[in-house]
Amino acid sequence: MEKAKTNWGVVIKISGVFVSWAIGSGFVTGAESMSYWCGYGIWAYPAILVAMLLHLFLIINLFKVGHERHFENPLEVFNYYCGEKLGKVFSVLALGLMFGAPVVMISGFGATLNQYFHIPSAAGSAILAVLAFLTIVLGLRKLIDICGAIGPIIIVISIATGVIYLFQHIGGLTHGIAVAESLPINRIAPMWLISGLYYTTCTPMHSAPFFTATAATVSNKKDAIKGGILGVCLYCLVVTIMTSAIFTNIEYLSTKEVPNLEIANSISPILGLIFVVIIFLGIYSSAVPSMLSMCRSFQKEKTAKYNIFAAVLVGVSLFCATLLPFSQLMNLVYGAYGVIGGVFTIFVFIRVIKDHKAAA
Template sequence: MTGRDFKQIVSITGAFIAFMIGSGFATGQEILQYYAGYGFMGICGIGVCLILLIYAATAFTRAGYREQFARPNGIYEYYFGKKLGLIFDYFTVISIYLCYVVMLAGAGAAIKQHLGLPVTVGGILIGVLSCVTVMFGLQKMVDVISKIGPLIIVLVVSLAVITIVQGDVSRLGEINAEIQTNDTLLRASNNWFMSACSYLGISITWLATFMTALGKDAYSLKNATIGSIAGVVAFLGSMVLMVIAFMLNIDSLANTEIPTLILADKVSPVLGSIFAFVVVVGIYTTAVPLLWTTASRFAEDRTKKFTILTIILAAAGMVVGMLIPFSKLVNVVYVLIGDFGFVLIAFILLKHIRTKQW
């Protein structure tokens, strides 16, 4: 493997991690609603996601490399055919834009919880920053977020490890039993398996065009594949540690807007301040590709039309994101999109069975 190949694999891995972190993971809402709220079975759910997300992410990057689609949304026609592909294409664009709005709401909630500032401050901050970054185009965007993603994962894992070391791990069995009877926890579904499927669906919906675009620009099929697998393993590995940390503090985290800030503040007020920044940066790294994916569906990257559309979408997102509570947005928008994404992976599997090509 050459230095150039290694650098690109790290870039793909970093871009994947940065994209997936978002407001849901960085704030802890995803971790709480999709996994920690089910105790040990939530960790089993992460195992299900690990296998299927590796399959889907590598499928997108490999298809992008092989097919060299003129536009990333060509991945939908590739898997669904022309007519059905168009329907999935538009649904995905709407879904991804709704997730962008969730990111802005998450930024507002994080700034409000830690600094006591109005939610509009965080929403406008991320809205403006994401808008400016997207206007520079795909490659510049990947260069920026791929460097931030791994750093955030290191900080998140550090927080999880410190929390676990300081906690009473011997009580995990007892805590797991208490979680099963806790009706106050906001959960994504009635059971852990459907929750994992929903999360997988969200991830696949997000990743389809973005990973396709990364695969198209890869130097080789090997780079695209290894980068995708490494990204999934690093991201979900850190998720397992965070679930354990959340379980050890489930009583104080239930029904809070930004659970990770609660954990960080428990360790140290200084760490709490650092994590307030980490949460906002994590939201930024996901908001950027979500906005780019939406704008690039209707306009060519880095054109005048693309720039104008990006500004309009960012402005509208800032307005809507300020009106609805963050935790409620996560619970409604993510669950709806998750069901759609699970259908997407079924079509991917059928395509591979039919063509005998992964």
């Protein structure tokens, strides 16, 4: 049988979907770099490596299972890995994160517009909420097309911004790394290794339903997996660059709610404005998949009940996003789900080992 050729168009689109999903409010604003990486000084870099390797393991397996199983309900992925009884428990917990993560992202966009344009955070959050609702109504395939196009744009501009700032302030890199651990930064975990693990384990509870559904839309399983691998590698490259850029001026940037916007704006006011758009695209493309997965778990797409459910979900998310500051919301939601997702990741490891033995 002739070996199927790689469809690089599909690979790039899937990698774009991963990057768009991964670059949410935490990364694109810079708050994530502070909490997960910069607070640990030089140990930020091995922590990023740990996160990359674990992300690769999960994304390869989720795309493989999603393509082979074609789950009718996205939450069935938890039954596959954890069994029917525990699967239901994880499904409920996943629904909590599918709600909580978009709340954080909606809050993050409001904080960004507040810092740049000095408009009320609630108004900025409302803009994202309306666009999220419109996209959810369009459905999964349209969302994949949108996110696949957004990802490469975010990658290029984020890398360019980080590299420019890094070389402009390269003299401060060593000093920033040395003093980072002594600064009053809100760290996600007590040590760098746990932070690296948390960075990945907080994600599978809401990424598993979305990525298995995404893989089912691709005709060639290998194209989906290659796209996932490329997406993880590109994403971790950007994380490393932006973290290094923050280190160069960390004593100042650590006082800002949205440090990445401060970086872009210091290079050029025009780039600052462009980065506001990038922040919006990153938050949008990360928030909507979780909300869409939640809607698809309860209602069938393209129905009146689905649209009503989506409207209620978006409305409640917007209300909750106004209750706490963005940085507090991020650590509250992702800190808790880092532990829960870690338990689920163990089940994924166990299932992979069982499947490998069964195939031997």
